[in-house]
């Protein structure tokens with residue numbers, strides 16, 4: 001989150017918006033959890049736990065849609081060693 005969802009001011013530093021003083025701590029916490037889940041998905045996928053990686057990626061996407069989590073979700077569908085197939089899936093998804 002780069003801008004306050006209330007007043008659109010750029011967010012810098014603490015959990016309160018410097019312009020409208022909105023408390024953004026809950027939103028920042030959710031955003032951090034989404035990032036943690038995306039990182040967990042990468043680790044799980046690298047360890048070969050494809051199903052768990054896909055679940056972590058889906059949970060991350062439920063909190064915040066990010067390109068990283070979406071790529072992990074797609075790769076988890078393919079599984080390790082299927083990079084050729086994954087490339088096709090990723091290429092097809094560029095049109096969506």
Ligand SMILES: [Zn+2]
Pocket residue numbers: 004005006007008009017018019020021022
């Ligand atoms: Zn604000």
